[in-house]
Every structure is written in C-alpha cells, then in structure tokens.
Amino acid sequence: MKLYDLKAGMNPRRVRIFLAEKGIEVPIAPIDMMKGENQTPEFLKLNPLGTLPVLELDDGTILTESVAICRYFEFSKPEPNLFGHGGVEQARVEMWNRRLELELMRPLAEQFRHLSPFWKDRLTQIPEYGEAQRTRLGQVMEWLDRELATRPYMAGERYTIADITAQCAFVLGKNTGAPIPDGLHNLKRWWDLVSSRPTARA
Amino acid sequence: MKLYDLKAGMNPRRVRIFLAEKGIEVPIAPIDMMKGENQTPEFLKLNPLGTLPVLELDDGTILTESVAICRYFEFSKPEPNLFGHGGVEQARVEMWNRRLELELMRPLAEQFRHLSPFWKDRLTQIPEYGEAQRTRLGQVMEWLDRELATRPYMAGERYTIADITAQCAFVLGKNTGAPIPDGLHNLKRWWDLVSSRPTARA
Numbered sequence: 218m219k220l221y222d223l224k225a226g227m228n229p230r231r232v233r234i235f236l237a238e239k240g241i242e243v244p245i246a247p248i249d250m251m252k253g254e255n256q257t258p259e260f261l262k263l264n265p266l267g268t269l270p271v272l273e274l275d276d277g278t279i280l281t282e283s284v285a286i287c288r289y290f291e292f293s294k295p296e297p298n299l300f301g302h303g304g305v306e307q308a309r310v311e312m313w314n315r316r317l318e319l320e321l322m323r324p325l326a327e328q329f330r331h332l333s334p335f336w337k338d339r340l341t342q343i344p345e346y347g348e349a350q351r352t353r354l355g356q357v358m359e360w361l362d363r364e365l366a367t368r369p370y371m372a373g374e375r376y377t378i379a380d381i382t383a384q385c386a387f388v389l390g391k392n393t394g395a396p397i398p399d400g401l402h403n404l405k406r407w408w409d410l411v412s413s414r415p416t417a418r419a
Numbered sequence: 420m421k422l423y424d425l426k427a428g429m430n431p432r433r434v435r436i437f438l439a440e441k442g443i444e445v446p447i448a449p450i451d452m453m454k455g456e457n458q459t460p461e462f463l464k465l466n467p468l469g470t471l472p473v474l475e476l477d478d479g480t481i482l483t484e485s486v487a488i489c490r491y492f493e494f495s496k497p498e499p500n501l502f503g504h505g506g507v508e509q510a511r512v513e514m515w516n517r518r519l520e521l522e523l524m525r526p527l528a529e530q531f532r533h534l535s536p537f538w539k540d541r542l543t544q545i546p547e548y549g550e551a552q553r554t555r556l557g558q559v560m561e562w563l564d565r566e567l568a569t570r571p572y573m574a575g576e577r578y579t580i581a582d583i584t585a586q587c588a589f590v591l592g593k594n595t596g597a598p599i600p601d602g603l604h605n606l607k608r609w610w611d612l613v614s615s616r617p618t619a620r621a
Contacts, residue, residue, distance in 0.1 A: 265562060266522070278507060285514035292506030304494030305480060312487035320468070346548045360467060 220286075221246045221263070221271040223255075227326065228283045229270040230385045230419070235287045235378065237416035239294050243272075284314070287378060299378045306373070313372040313379035320357050322386040324350040329393040354395055358404060365403035369410065376411070384411045422488075423448045423465070423473040425457075429528065430485045431472040432587045432621070437489045437580065439618035441496050445474075486516070489580060501580045508575070515574040515581035522559050524588040526552040531595040556597055560606060567605035571612065578613070586613045 220236075220243045223229045236243060248254045248269055255267045264271050264281045272280040272289065280286050291300045301307035330336050331347030361383075365371075371379040387408060390396055397404055411417065422438075422445045425431045438445060450456045450471055457469045466473050466483045474482040474491065482488050493502045503509035532538050533549030563585075567573075573581040589610060592598055599606050613619065 266518070274507070278511075280507075280510050280514055282514045282517040285510045285517060288513050289506050289510035292509060304491050305476070305482075307494060308482050308487045308491035309480075311490050312482055312484045315484040315487060316468070341551060343545060343548050343551070346545050349543060349545070 218275055219244050219246050219273045221248050221260075221269055221273070223248055223250055223269040226250075226269055227322070227385050227389045228268070230388065231283045231378075231381050232270050232272075232286050233419040234381050234385070234416050235299065236290065237419035238297060238299060238376075238381075239290055241290055241294055284378070299376075299381070301372070301377065310372045310377045310379055313377075314382050317371060317379055317382045317386065321354070321361070322382060322389075324354050324357065325386050325390045325393070325395055328354065328395055329389060333393060351395060354390075355398070358397060358401055362401040362404040365407050369407070371407070376414070380407075380411050384408070384417065420477055421446050421448050421475045423450050423462075423471055423475070425450055425452055425471040428452075428471055429524070429587050429591045430470070432590065433485045433580075433583050434472050434474075434488050435621040436583050436587070436618050437501065438492065439621035440499060440501060440578075440583075440616075441492055443492055443496055486580070501578075501583070503574070503579065512574045512579045512581055515579075516584050519573060519581055519584045519588065523556075523563070524584060524591075526556050526559065527588050527592045527595070527597055530556065530597055531591060535595060553597060556592075557600070560599060560603055564603040564606040567609050571609070573609070578616070582609075582613050586610070586619065 220232065222233070222245045224247060248260065250269075254260060255269060261267060263273065263279050266281065268281060270281070270283060270286060272286045274280070280289055288300065291298070299310075301310035328347045328350040330340060331342045331344060331350070336342060368374060370376050371383055387397060397408060422434065424435070424447045426449060450462070452471075456462060457471060463469060465475065465481050468483065470483060472483070472485060472488060474488045476482070482491055490502065493500070501512075503512035530549045530552040532542060533544045533546060533552070538544060563573075570576060572578050573585055589599060599610060
C-alpha cells in the first residue's frame with residue numbers, strides 16, 4: 218500500500234490527520250507539484266485528474282478523493298469511529314462534512330486560486346469571482362459561529378471527519394488572507410480545541 | 420417523516436431517484452422556490468442555508484444534503500445496495516460520486532448560474548467564470564467517455580449513486596445549453612442505459 222501525498226495540500230492533509238486519528242501508518246510517496254510530478258504520464262495513469270492524494274492498494278487498486286480514501290480506512294479499522302455510528306449519526310456527519318466542503322472549503326480554495334499571485338500563471342484568474350467568494354466567507358463563518366454555540370464539535374458532541382474537513386480548510390484560510398475573524402468566539406473555541414489535538418500537524 | 424422537495428431541482432431529483440430505486444415512499448412537501456418558500460423564517464429554521472432537499476424525521480431530526488439523506492436510507496433499507504459493499508467498493512463508489520459532483524455537476528451548475536437569464540436578478544453573475552466552466556465541461560465529458568469505454572456504469576459493473584449523480588447533472592446540462600456532444604459514444608450509451616430505467620423520471 219502506498220499513499221501519494223502533497224505535504225502542503227489541503228486535501229492530502231485531511232487524509233493524514235484521519236490516519237493519525239485512526240493510528241494507521243501507510244508508506245508515503247511524496248509528490249512535488251512545483252516540479253510537475255503530478256502531471257507526468259506515470260502519475261496521470263494513476264489519476265487522470267492529476268489531483269492528490271492517491272492511495273494505491275497492494276493489488277493495484279487506485280483510490281482518489283480524500284473522503285473516499287478515508288472511508289476505505291474507516292471500513293478496514295472502524296475504531297475510533299470518525300464517520301458516525303448508525304443511520305442518523307452517519308447522515309448527520311455526512312451532512313456536516315458536505316456543508317463544510319461546499320460552504321467553507323470550496324470558497325476558501327477559490328478565493329486562493331483566483332486572488333493569490335501563486336496561481337497567477339497557473340490558471341486564468343478571475344479576481345471578481347475570488348472577491349465574491351471572500352465576501353461569502355464572512356457570512357459562512359458567522360453562521361458556523363452561531364451553530365457552534367450549541368455543541369463542541371461540527372457534527373455534535375464528538376470529533377469526526379467533519380471537524381477534520383473544517384480544520385484543513387481553516388489552515389488554508391489562515392495562510393491565504395482569510396482567517397477566522399476576531400469576535401467569533403464559538404468558532405475560535407472550536408479552533409483551539411481541534412488544533413491542539415496531537416494529530417493536528419500530521 | 421417528510422421530504423421537503425423542489426420538483427425541478429437537480430439535487431432533490433437525486434434523492435427522488437434514489438428512493439425510487441430503493442422502493443421507499445416518503446410523504447413529500449413541495450417547496451416553491453419561485454415564491455420564496457425556501458426563504459421564509461419557518462424554512463430557514465429547518466435549513467439555514469435555504470437549500471433543498473430537506474428530510475424531517477418523526478422525532479424532529481433534520482437532515483440536509485442529498486447524499487447525506489440518501490445515506491440515511493441506505494442504512495435503513497440496505498438493499499438494493501447503491502453505495503457499495505465492503506471497503507474497496509464503498510470507496511470506489513464514493514470516489515466516483517465525488518469526481519462526478521466536483522468535475523461534472525459543479526461546472527454544469529455554475530455555467531447555468533453565471534450564464535442563464537434565469538439567474539440574472541438572483542445573483543451577481545460573472546459571465547467570464549461561466550464560460551470558463553463551460554470550456555472545462557468539454558474536457559470533462561471527453562474524459563468520462565474514455566472512462567466508460569471500460570465498463571457499463573460510472574463506478575463499475577452495476578448502477579450506483581454515482582450514476583444517479585451523473586444523470587441528474589446531465590438533465591441540468593440538457594436543459595441549460597450544455598448537452599452531451601455528438602460523437603461521445605460511450606457516454607451516450609451510458610446515458611441511454613440510465614435514462615431508460617423506470618426510476619429516471621422520479
């Protein structure tokens with residue numbers, strides 16, 4: 218088994234934290250995106266989309282998409298549980314994981330792609346679109362702050378994959394000019410809680 | 420139990436097809452977005468995001484996000500299975516469902532939102548962004564056509580939630596100026612296969 222990884226990437230980090238929470242060690246194959254190693258013919262044979270992470274199983278099966286990879290490991294090592302127990306909790310965790318991907322992670326990634334000099338020569342930036350995402354993020358963070366007034370973690374009383382998604386999104390936000398604003402005390406309390414876990418720097 | 424539904428919506432359709440495949444009947448509460456029924460204080464109490472579908476359980480539990488709602492029903496009625504059996508198949512279905520959401524459904528929805536007169540007064544349209552999405556879609560459909568040369572369905576040998584996601588995306592594409600191009604024979608063969616299922620018009 219081999220995990221193709223990108224140290225600084227938001228999505229690869231989700232899988233590394235998930236594995237650390239599970240106590241699973243997987244051999245890592247680091248891929249250097251700056252050198253174009255994710256666009257070589259060999260890599261595109263593994264994943265035609267050129268995205269990371271990619272998990273290669275011993276029989277050659279290839280799995281891409283962070284949450285799909287995490288789900289594979291949830292099945293092979295069910296505890297500690299990170300996707301929920303039973304129908305209602307599993308659905309609630311999935312709901313929050315998706316809300317955080319769609320409402321938080323995606324606009325954070327898009328404002329970075331469309332506003333940062335890093336991406337200038339790598340895609341056709343549309344600054345107006347990046348600004349719209351940043352404006353939207355302000356409302357999203359206020360909404361999350363209200364939600365977290367009622368519970369310690371994103372999906373309820375305990376830490377789940379929904380928290381991992383959110384914390385990886387906020388790491389990107391912190392590094393790209395879209396930090397958690399002062400005054401959002403519930404969100405700040407949640408951030409201190411999750412970012413102090415021993416797995417947070419996996 | 421009650422399913423708040425939007426007849427013409429891409430995501431509500433995913434849940435209706437999923438329920439029809441499972442043979443599950445749920446009382447439907449239609450919501451008229453044109454009349455703003457998804458923005459009333461009552462509705463926003465159910466789902467602060469104002470999106471549809473929303474599932475309300477008998478104990479008052481609220482579930483949003485199509486795939487979370489589908490996962491709830493997969494747990495309560497496991498057969499026919501639509502999310503995969505075992506770790507590897509579950510991960511493969513999740514991988515394809517996500518690839519189709521991110522690479523196909525999202526650009527299809529975005530080109531509609533940023534190019535169609537329907538959305539003109541409902542959001543700040545950025546036509547340049549819409550056009551970029553439409554250009555990207557051409558490459559995505561060619562990639563899917565190559566993938567479908569090797570298997571009948573999106574995630575493998577049988578129909579799964581990944582096919583439901585793709586068919587609902589293509590319904591939107593057909594209605595908004597981004598149809599499957601002529602010449603993509605594998606994709607067309609897949610479309611004929613899934614759109615002729617008795618559940619396709621659920």
